[in-house]
Amino acid sequence: MTTLDETIALLGELVAYPTVSADSNLACIEALADRLESAGARVEVMKSESGEKANLYATLGPEVHGGILLSGHSDVVPVEGQNWSADPFAMTEREGRLYGRGTCDMKGFIAACVAMAPALAARITTRPLHFAFTHDEETGCIGAKSLAEQLKSREILPSVAIIGEPTSMRVVEGHKGCCEYTTRFQGRGGHGSNPAAGVNAVEYAARYIARLMELREALKARTPPQSRFEPPWTTINTGSLIGGFAHNVIPAEAEVQWEMRPVVDADAAFVRAEMQSYISEILLPEMQAVAPEATITTETIGDTPGLMPATEGEAAALACALTGSNGGALVPFNTEAGIFQKLGIDVVICGPGSIEQAHKPDEYLDISQLSQCLAMLERLGPRP
Template sequence: MSELDHTLELLGDLVACPTVSSESNLACIDMLAERLEKAGARVEVFKDETGEKANLYASLGPDVKGGILLSGHSDVVPVEGQDWSSDPFAMTEANGRLHGRGTCDMKGFIAACVAMAPQLAAQASSRPLHFAFTHDEEVGCLGAKSLADQLKNRENLPSVAIIGEPTSMRVVEGHKGCCEYTTRFSGRSGHGSDPAAGVNAVEYASRYIARLMELRETLKARTPPASPFEPPWTTINTGALIGGHAHNVIPAQAEVQWEMRPVAEGDASFVRGELQRYINEMLLPEMQAIAPEAAIWTETVGETPGLMPMSEGEAAALACALTGSNGGALVPFNTEAGIFQQLGIDVIVCGPGSIEQAHKPDEYLEISQLQQCLAMLERLGPRLA
């Protein structure tokens, strides 16, 4: 079998593991661990506190500093509510495209790396090659943060990392951070015929959203003069407003799910501070004047750092040489790259598939993109000797 055939076979097996973030990824991780162990890798599996999720970290070659890390997340987004033409967890091929949940984001990259592991193991005589496959990237990069804690005190960390998110094999040097929050409102229920007798949590949540929208405009004025991103300012998005049960009932509970994508240091703390001031000075006093038990609190779902472009970085130079690219790009979406960058690793993002296909029904990865990824890994081998 060719390397492409091995990759396609493994990718089909990975897609068949329904590693939606709400479910376990252990079967997927066990499969990858077995493949890497057969290739001669030193494999470590780190389970989370529930025992249902795990990260994998594996190494080929000498146990020294300065290795190269290939990293991807094993979890995928849900398929509920999406109109798929075929079973999302059974990979199908049509017109040069591989359809299935996770083919693009980002099991295609993982399959290519692991399929190439035996060949790369034979070449990694001087410089180590590492693999990191994480859980729960789609819900706050939880696995990568946990893995970073496991690795941060190790002496022989890699010096370069390639995060294989779908970039159409372009080399990406930077992206914004991503901060996700859920703000909850607890008021007092009552009959809709007398609104003043209760505390309408949905209405207060709506006012909170209005304040988010005001701050979104304020952030445009804080745009750094040389911001390389598009859009160049920190953005805020309201993803969901949940609350209420019936037309004639004052809702006592509501929640707002929102996110912020910072570009400048201090923007995130500025937004959080302004929101807390608005709660303390405006919303809560009004709510508690009627219902002393009323409350507003915010849960931090995840705060993931951005990837800051590195001038003359080894990672970008290496990736450009491996792919034939002339330079790095910037993207608006967030990845785990910034977490590894905080470990002192020089990081870029480069992987097969288009982000335009990620998270959508009939998600697909073009076989030609997978071939380009395999070619990149083929060129990587001699650099490990």
């Protein structure tokens, strides 16, 4: 079995690559590609349109349909404004914990997969084992969406996938989708003493938020029977309202940042259609009656599908067998899992570390969690 020390050393190397989503991940991906190629994998490095970022897709074993996919994202969240006790990109070990940005979310899983690759390569003979390491998960799962576009035209695909997000090695079989939007209002400014002469963008933004709040209540009535999510219905949250700069000035511009977490895709379509109707039939005609140049535009920041729990699935059965778990759980956070599920792959989430440590200063991964992950991966291939 691959030693824990080897995996910890590799994790330290991966943490040293500052793969914050705003920056390139190429050096990290190239290092992983070299290691997997050395283990005998067939490796593809798929660069983004800018050429500054890349996904990695690699395969051990035969070129046949129905393999197992191990997947994780290589990017990490920023450290600016966080009070770290040590350099976040120089991993340190203290009291059984590995500290550093990305140790938990989710380079620990990637390190375990790559460190185990040489041992697995000797045993993977009948069913292929695939690796997918993506870019820009933290900013809308951009890399996974690009990878899915490239994979969907292929005849050979994995049939099951384990996404190694930090779940404390619990088997997770579902989460809601995540749709993030920024809606911008352009009205007409003016002096506050004559409100009717202008188009107050902040006020129209406030009305837009009020309609979102009405739909938030309506979504409760659309709760699917036997929904296991908490809460069981689709939620809407308004993150910010930005606009205006003085008491006596009609604000010409405003911006609403909002999100929804759909239980089913139909709820997301319902909300988008209702809000577009409200804009085109009510808000915009009123605004343009005073200011023909007025506009309302919505930018999609992120639109990631949820992972729908399967009543029966090979992925959950496999992950439970590998970990000794008795069943799957649901989580509130979003992952790339739903993107792979839409390719027809049966998907679960299971990885080392706690989501409670992700994105925080002094992010850490318990070494015991890394050991459990290695034990799971060790059971993937049949013994020689």
